[in-house]
Amino acid sequence: METGAVDGGDSDGGDSDGGSDGGRDTADSSTRGWSSALQDVLQRWGLSHPATLTAARLAPVLETVRTQLVQRNVPNAIAAHLTAAVCRGLEGRAAPRGLHPTRALRRLVAVEMQTVLSQILSPKTSIDLLREMRRVQRSEQRPYTIVFVGVNGVGKSTNLAKVAFWLLHNGQRVLIAACDTFRSGAVEQLRVHVRNLSAMEGATIALFERGYGKDAAAIAKEAQAYAAAHGFDVVLIDTAGRMQDNQPLMKSLAKLVAVNQPDRVLFVGEALVGNAALDQLQKFNQALRDHVPAGVGGRGLAGATSAPVPRQIDGFILSKFDTVDDRVGTAISMTFTTGQPIYFVGTGQTYADLRRMNVKLIVRTLLQ
Known part of the structure; x- marks a missing residue:
């Protein structure tokens, strides 16, 4: 009996042990399943072990x-x-x-x-035009010269007048050179701007023009000499609007810039045009680079023996910036492509509607 009892106990114990092992396997499997599920949830919520971004x-x-x-x-x-x-x-x-x-x-x-x-x-160099103008006027004893370029209809002459208003407001004596000798009415449009701006108290502004059909480069050269002789601080040179594929006009522009070697060449573009601005910009730069007349060197001395001095666009004015809402990507396109800064944005129809570009505002608009 005792032996049987002992045997029976062994048998029962063996059955019992087998049941216990099966229970542990089931529990372990269940635990692993819950652990895996929990790990997935934690990873999804970012609560698991730290991971790096890929x-x-x-x-x-x-x-x-x-x-x-x-x-x-x-x-x-x-x-x-x-x-x-x-x-x-x-x-x-x-x-x-x-x-x-x-x-x-x-x-x-x-x-x-x-x-x-x-x-x-953000500009890589200073865009403080007034400071640069005063440095040139003081150290080189000559007027500071800006050439305005752009395609047809972007508001180039209007934005030139806005820059003139800003300069007059800052005590500069301004001469506007009418070098759009191609478009009918261009000289008259500038004459109206000069008449309006001369009404400002203390303003010294005049128009230099030689009519239509003349060599724009020669007129700009005469205007610079006139400004130096008559005490003007700044010469703003208006040029004919031209499409980027118009080779004769692009060659004329390249000649004007090469002969006169202005301190700044500013491209006036519309803020709304988007990708088209890149094509315009690249072809204007290419024309300025490829169509430099032979024998032009230094600061625009015709017949100089030094190598030609190719120029590129130095910066931008974005017109109609008040109409773009959140489509401000043209600002990125222009600066990314050239590395050159945006000096001003046009924000309305009056002479005072010219602003420095607000980098933080543009970035916020792009990402809002």
Whole structure:
């Protein structure tokens, strides 16, 4: 009996042990399942072990930002370059953690994009025209010269008049050179602007013109000499609007710039045109580079023996900036392509409607 009892106990114990092991296996499997599910949830919420950002994880957010930039007039290629720069800047950083990691990641991308855009839009050199003018006037004893260029219909002459108003307001004596000898009514339009601006108290402004059908480069040269002889501080040279594919007019412009070697060549473009601005800009720069007349060197001395001095566009004025709403991508396109700054934006119809570009406002508008 005792032996049987002992045997029975062994048998029961064996059955019992087998049941216990099966229970542990089931429990372990259940635990592993819950652990895996919990790990997935924690990773999704960013509460698991710290991870670094990868291009794959950034891709959906960056694609959304790229689409938004394109919708706001940033060309596809430039938008792709910008998002790639943001990706490079963020890869390898610790991934956001918390209950809303996707929202945190969007904020992180926005901050990085803000930095990239601000670096592009912020001038690499001083755009303090008044300071530069006074330095040239004092050290070189000559008037400061600005040439205004652009395609037809962008408001080039109007923006020239706005710059004249700003200069007069800052005590500069201004001579406007009418070098659009091509478009009928161009000289008369400038004459109206000069008459209006001369009504300002204490303003010294005059128009230098030689009519139509004359050599624009020669007129600009005469205007500079006249300004120096009559005590003007600044010469603003108006040029004919021309399409970027008009070779004869582009050659004429290149000659004017090469012969006169102005201190600044400012391109007036419309804020609304988007991708078309890049084509205009690139072809204007190409014309200025490729069509320099032979035998022109130094500061516009015809017949000089030194090598020709090719010039490029030095900066921009964006007209009709008050009409673009959130489509401000043209500002990025121009500065990204050339590395040159935007000096002013036109914001209305009056002479006073000229503003310095607000980098923070543009960046905020692009990313809002």
